Amino acid sequence: MIESHLPAIIALTFVLFSLLIPLIGIWTKKTAHPLAVLGTGLATAFSLMSFITYMNTGSIRYFFGGWEPPVGIEFVYDGLSGFILLVINSVAFLALIYARRPGHMEFKGKETAYYALAMLMMLGFNGMVLTGDLFNLYVFLEISSLSSYALISIGRKPAPFAAFRYLIIGTTGGTLYLLGVGFLYTNTGTLNIIDMSAMLPMLVDNSSVVTALILMIVGIGVKAAIFPMHGWLPDSYTYASTPSSLLIAPIGTKVAAYVLFRVMLYLFGVDLTDAVVPISYIVGVFACIGIIYGSVMAIAQTEMKRMLAYSSVSQIGYIIMGLSLANPFGFAGALLHVLNHAVMKACLFMITGNLRYKEGHSNIRLFNDSYRKKYPWTMASFSVAAISMVGLPPLAGFFSKWYLALGTIDNSNWLFLAVIIVSSLLNAVYFFRILEKVYMKNPDADAQAEPAKEIEYDDVPASMMSPMAVLAIGLFVIGFANAAIVTILLDIFPM
Amino acid sequence: MDLSIVPLLAILVSLAAVPFILLSSSKPNLREAWTVIAGLIKFGLVLTLLPGAIDGNTVELHLFDLAPGLPLALKADPFGVYFAVIASGLWIFTSFYSIGYMRGAGEKKQTRYFASFAVCLSATIGIAFSANLLTFIVFYEMLTLATYPLVIHNEKREAINAGRKYLAFTLTAGLLLVAASAIIYHYTGTIEFTPGGVFGDMELPRNTMLVVFILFLGAVGVKAGIMPIHGWLPAAMAAPTPVSALLHAVAVVKSGVFAVTRMVGFIFGTDVMAAYGLNDILIVLAGTTIILASLIAFAQDNLKRRLAYSTVGHLSYIVLGIALLTPLGMTGGIMHIAAHATMKITLFFCAGAIYVNLHRTEISNLNGIAKVMPWTMGAFAVGSMGLAGIPPINGFFSKWHLILGSFEGDMIIPALVLIVSGLLNVGYFFPILYRAYFKKGEGLEKYGEASPFMVVPIVITATLSVLFGLFPNLFFNFFDIALLVSESLFNGGTP
Secondary structure (H helix, E strand, O other), X not given: OHHHHHHXXXXXXXXXXXXXXXXXXXXXXXXXXXXXXXXXXXXXXXXXXXHHHHHHHOOEEEEHHHOOOOOOOEEEEOHHHHHHHHHHHHHHHHHHHHHHHHHHHHOOOOHHHHHHHHHHHHHHHHHHHHXXXXXXXXXXXXXXXXXXXXXXXXXXXXXXXXXXXXXXXXXXXXXXXXXXXXXXXXHHOOOEHHHHHXXXXXXXXXXXXXXXXXXXXXXXXXXXXXXXXXXXXXXXXXXXXXXXXXXXXXXXXXXXXXXXXXXXXXXXXXXXXXXXXXXXXXXXXXHHHHHHHHHHHHHHOXXXXXXXXXXXXXXXXXXXXXXXXXXXXXXXXXXXXXXXXXXXXXXXHHHHHXXXXXXXXXXXXXXXXXXXXXXXXXXXXXXXXXXXXXXXXXXXXXXXXXXXXXXXXXXXXXHHHHHHHHHHHHHHHHHHHHHHHHHOOOOOOOHHXXXXXXXXXXXXXXXXXXXHHHHHHHHHHHHHHHHHXXXXXXXXXXX | OEEOOHHHHHHHHHHHHHHHHHHOOOOHHHHXXXXXXXXXXXXXXXXXXXXXXXXXXXXXXXXXXXXXXXXEEEEEOHXXXXXXXXXXXXXXXXXXXXHHHHHHOOOOOHHHHXXXXXXXXXXXXXXXXXXXXXXXXXXXXXXXXXXXXHHOOOOOHHHHHHHHHHHHHXXXXXXXXXXXXXXXXXXXXXXXXXXXOOOOOXXXXXXXXXXXXXXXXXXXXXXXXXXXXXXXXHHHHHOXXXXXXXXXXXXXXXXXXXXXXXXXXXXXXXXXXXXXXXXXHHHHHHHHHHHHHHHHHHOOXXXXXXXXXXXXXXXXXXXXXXXXXXXXXXXXXXXXXXXXXXXXXXXXXXXXXXXXXXXXXXXXXXXXXXXXXXXXXXXXXXXXXXXXXXXXXXXXXXXXXXXXXXXXXXXXXXXXXXXHHXXXXXXXXXXXXHHHHHOOOOOOOOOOOOOHHHHHHHHHHHHHHHHHHHOOOOOOOHHHHHHHHHHHXXXXXXX
């Protein structure tokens, strides 16, 4: 019986904990972090249970209070939302476990507010994924955005400015989306996605529907940081505190990308999206430019967090490219990349976090070969994540590229295929640059000037190490088990 | 087709040795013992597959799906076993030689060296036993990555630049292979290595076929050192000499020509190659490479670089033999894989022994060294004259078949190229022998022969070169296997 309520329970878990943390925080601040971990852990468990239920019985449409749409609000738990939920909640769970020590170091005393906000943000993300109602989606979008502005502003000195910039750009994006929803509502009289998708084919030639679609894509594109709407991202990720960038970077843009999947493939459908203007192709081209631009900019960075931020711009391009291909392999490749990138980016941000925790910086120029001895496990994880980002088998990153490549070939889209190849090489440039620095002596350094003191093992404590190790091992597991995952994903494809 | 776990064990045994090698880092003798034990077990396992291969049998093992419908599958067909015997057999000699060389030269980070070497061998055997392109890609990339630490071993500026060049070439090649495989999978629905090719009676537009072929050629041509994409190979001579000996004369580059054979015979198929005129491209490239590489070899004063260019030339002998698309040419090409392996490894071993013993790397400094290192230079004479094609050394035997193959296909120019190249080989090897034997050396009084760890493998590989020249079927029935493979690739004789 409980299974049918699971979609609501997942979101409500976060509501509960976002209230519980400040309430208990009145007495003691110590419980904030454990409660946040507990809340996300429960949500992850529920997501897993729901996914198993989904595999056995199919999609769940959950009507709040029993009110059926278009009157009431519904949550739609289908394969797509279930998969995304599982990814974001489990990655957030690991990120929050990791957050305790860096959080203690970077925002001591603000834990209660911080973790309450984190729960609110997760509520927003989960709500965006689950909801079957376009306006409701906007509400959750704003919940997640507002809390993420706050989370980003808790950081180093330029962080509030970066957060403010994100606020301006993000709000504009949100408003454009709302405008698009408004256009659709005036035309169809409903906000429910399933209802509306049944009505839209009758409005093919209506120019306001096309406008609405473009407005929604642009608006959500800001949140997903699709080139050229990515301007807020590098500063926000760089200056935010370690736990914030760790929480937001792997998850935030993915949820926005998920909304684009919903809108383009489910609400409009491939035929309708491209009925007037070849929108998916145009989106794909922007994704390609973003992939190349992000990689090139990443090469130019000397701050590792900033490099990873640009790399995110590039990687989100893969996901959007897969979406724009609108064929089963492109779809499966994109979704697999949502998972892979979440795992890889979380792992990489944990590694920068480790370096900041131990060394106090993550400036690539200052990296040297003592790290190999001091932080062997951190650096081993870095190698794994980097090789996966470059896309070498049998690590996870290779396989999303393989399916994306198959997708581009199915569409005879040679440009996109070339972009995938070139970008992988660019990835190799900026990751091997760091590997070289960490694993080799600086060949230009004076051999005589070697420090006399012995370098000793000094890796991070277990609470930071274990989530990172789980993610790094996860890359192997996903790589080897990808056939099973992709079989599920190919089934989910809506056409 | 029989099922067997032996191919998997043969791959895993050296991989399993890696943790032991890493853990016994502080006990060099124990560490090297693991390498030798793994080498012997691996060779033994491969040998158990040999009788079946001689009878033309194939054993298979399907592990699990790498991607839906694409299993990680191993297949020990005669050609794979042939290559595996060569690579794993020569690894044993190289292991002993490495011990002498690394200790004699006082190299640092020997643990990393031996561990990477073991991984390389796993990857090479994996390449030999891959049943489909996706499995092949996994091992091909693994080989790329595992070789990198060996190339940059001494961590000098030159080595690091060589490492970058190496990665740039090989990673690009890997990505082209991914693209080519994906396109072939799209058109044919299979990427399993099949004698006669995967295209069957399918008619593809000529241009499509040409593009796929060129992508493929770029992918396998890098490791096979086909000009103009051979540039990494001379640069990679910055690696310690045993690496150059086994990897850049046997494992890595032979994986390249092995891949060329797989491409010509097992993916495109000899009929398709001939029908679309694809082999002409290969013949022109290989012929040009043979002549140019021999000419460039003249200009090299550094012994290892001269050997490297000689390698580039001889790899193209094999490519040429395969591209002739005649049974005799194919046989000659396949035989030359083994012949060049035993001869070139001898030459590199000699170069390393000279370096460790006399600290000399330039040919102009080799005057009179035959007096102090008679065994080494004797072996060098055997290897170099064998490469020039002088009977009874095994280089003659394979070249004889190559020339016959050229006539069999009614082609004169390839035969001329081979004959001219033989003269050029004499031209660039003879001055070395002349200096060593007939010129008077200086400052050699205090030196003797190199350590037995190095001299014994040198003498054995040189002896093997002669023995295989006299008795091509000695021990391993190489000639029978080559005939068998080449027959299986042609339907009833000539194409």
